Structures are given as C-alpha cells and as structure tokens.
Amino acid sequence: MHAGQVLFRIMPKMLQAELSKAQAETKSAEIELQNTKLLTDKNVVSKNELAMAKAKLQSANAETAMAKMHLAFTEIRAPFDGTIDRIPLKLGSMVEEGALLTSLSDNSQVFAYFNVSEPEYLNYQSAVKAKGQQEVSLLLANNELLKSKGKVELIESEFDSETGNIAFRARFKNADNLLRNGETGKIQMVVPLKNALVIPQKATYEIQDKTYVFIVDSKNKVHSRPITIKGELPDLYVIGDGLGLGDKILLEGVQKVKDDDKISFKFQQPQDVINKLRLKTE
Structure with a gap:
C-alpha cells in the first residue's frame, strides 16, 4: 500500500x-x-x-x-x-463513527523491545563507553540471524523491582519486509570479556544447583571442584571462579568417576576440543 x-x-x-x-x-x-x-x-x-x-x-x-x-x-x-491488515467489513457494510476499518503498518523499520539484567546492563554500558554506539543482533524464531544489525535507541530510566531487569529498545531496518508486528526473537548483545576462561559445558555436572568439574592432579587422580559461571555460549561456559590456567579438567566420563579416583587419560589441546564444537573461537 x-x-x-x-x-x-x-x-x-x-x-x-x-x-x-x-x-x-x-x-x-x-x-x-x-x-x-x-x-x-x-x-x-x-x-x-x-x-x-x-x-x-x-x-x-x-x-x-x-x-x-x-x-x-x-x-x-x-x-x-x-x-x-485484513479488512473485516464487506462492501456496503454499515459503519459507525470511530469504527476500526483496518490497520496500516510502516514496517520499513521495526522496534525490538527486550529486558536486560543488571550485570548485562553494566557490561553493555562499559562496552558503549569503550566503543561508542553498541549494535545488537536479532535471532529469529527459526534460529537464523536477521541480516541487518540493530541500534539501541532507548533504555528505561529504572529497573523493574520485581524482575531486576531494565527494558531496552532497538531499531532494526526491515528492507526485506521480513519482520512483522508481534514477532518474537532473541537479542544478541556483544559484550567483550578480557582474559576470559572458557570450558566445554559437557565437562561440568550439577549437584543442588551448584556446578562442578573434575580436576586431574599430578598423580592422575580426579577431584571435584565447584565453579561459578560468568556467561554461557553454545557448548561453552565462561568461568568466573574455580579454575586457573594450569588446571587440567576431565572432559569425557564425568558421570563415571568419583573423588580421588585414579584414571588414565589422553590429553587433548583445548583449541582442538573447541574446534569440534558448534562455536568456533579464535
């Protein structure tokens, strides 16, 4: 139209x-x-x-x-x-003052509304100060990314006291007329993490809402260690605390061992392991 x-x-x-x-x-x-x-x-x-x-x-x-x-x-x-939009009335129908005949949408650009937690908000603001305007991506319902990037235009002034989140609004170009009002998706925000330590998710296990890994010591014995997760990526966890650069972790057979078990293993380079996962990193 x-x-x-x-x-x-x-x-x-x-x-x-x-x-x-x-x-x-x-x-x-x-x-x-x-x-x-x-x-x-x-x-x-x-x-x-x-x-x-x-x-x-x-x-x-x-x-x-x-x-x-x-x-x-x-x-x-x-x-x-x-x-x-659809027209509910037929030719010759009687209409009253104020009746809604149809709706017309300008979809050349669309707004995406999403909520951000307080830690994510702080990371976002730090990234904006470092790099200027922050762009975001939109992951559609079919798990494909929208071709065009979006720009965050509006952030509400207060956090929601019940959810602890704050509302964002981003504008996306809709050149292919793919997006429609009411459509859903996931916003992906790029937040840089310096000196981040990542491990495969399959190397972890959970007990009572706590996450653990098995550390392999110099005598080839395994010991469980709790870790904190700072972020999550496809097949990977970004570790906050619990691991150091020199630690060896058990990748396969996590459910088959217990503390102080002595094992024989074949060491794999971390880069080789990550390259076989869905997410390829540099």
Whole structure:
C-alpha cells in the first residue's frame, strides 16, 4: 500500500450528488453574472443588480468548495507506505463513527523491545563507553540471524523491582519486509570479556544447583571442584571462579568417576576440543 492511495470510500454517492448540484448552481450563477454584466454595460439594469449577481456567484462557489470538502471526507487514504491488515467489513457494510476499518503498518523499520539484567546492563554500558554506539543482533524464531544489525535507541530510566531487569529498545531496518508486528526473537548483545576462561559445558555436572568439574592432579587422580559461571555460549561456559590456567579438567566420563579416583587419560589441546564444537573461537 502506497501513501495517498484510497483505502475506503464511505457513502460517496450522496455527497457526489450534492457536489454536482453545487457545481450546477455555480454554473447558473456564472451565466447570470455574465448576462447581468451585459445589461449593466448597456444601462438596462443598475449596478446593484450586478453586485447581487457577483455575490450569488461567490455563494455558489463557496457551496461548491464545501461540497468538494465533504466528498473528500468520504475517502480514507493511506497516510504513508506500509502493509495493510485484513479488512473485516464487506462492501456496503454499515459503519459507525470511530469504527476500526483496518490497520496500516510502516514496517520499513521495526522496534525490538527486550529486558536486560543488571550485570548485562553494566557490561553493555562499559562496552558503549569503550566503543561508542553498541549494535545488537536479532535471532529469529527459526534460529537464523536477521541480516541487518540493530541500534539501541532507548533504555528505561529504572529497573523493574520485581524482575531486576531494565527494558531496552532497538531499531532494526526491515528492507526485506521480513519482520512483522508481534514477532518474537532473541537479542544478541556483544559484550567483550578480557582474559576470559572458557570450558566445554559437557565437562561440568550439577549437584543442588551448584556446578562442578573434575580436576586431574599430578598423580592422575580426579577431584571435584565447584565453579561459578560468568556467561554461557553454545557448548561453552565462561568461568568466573574455580579454575586457573594450569588446571587440567576431565572432559569425557564425568558421570563415571568419583573423588580421588585414579584414571588414565589422553590429553587433548583445548583449541582442538573447541574446534569440534558448534562455536568456533579464535
């Protein structure tokens, strides 16, 4: 639907008849004025008669202009380019004042609203200060990324006291007209982590809401150690506390061993392990 295109016409025939009547009266007044002017020039009628004829023409022109305006009110035109929703009424249906006939959406650009936790908000603000405008990605319901990046335009002034989150709004270009109002997805925000330690998720196990890994010591014995998770990526955990750079962890067979078991193992380079996962890192 393009801007200016007629969407609906409401009772145009009656008002079209009024316009035709007004135009006919205007034409009649124009002829009467011409005749009166000729008679005035020949001093057959007074100048007052000519003034009356001019006033009558002006009144007829005003009536015609008013009729045109009324007729224009019967046309509902698209105020902008966009996508029109379904039309529930049929041709000839009666409508009341204020009735919703349809809706028109400008989907050339869309807003995505999402909530961010307090730690994520702080990381985002740090990234913005370091790199300027922060762009975000939109993961669609089919797990494919939208081609265009979005820009965060608005952040609410307060955190929600119940959820601990704060609302963001990002604007995305919708050149392919792929996005629609009410569509869902996931926002991906890029937040840099310096000197981050990552491990495969399958190397961990949980007991009573706590996450553990098995450390392999110099005597090839395994010992459970609790860890804290700072972030989550496909197949990987970003570790906050619990592990150091020199630690060896058990990757396979986590469910088959217990504390102080002595094992034989084959060491794998971390980069080789990560390269076999879904997420490829540098």
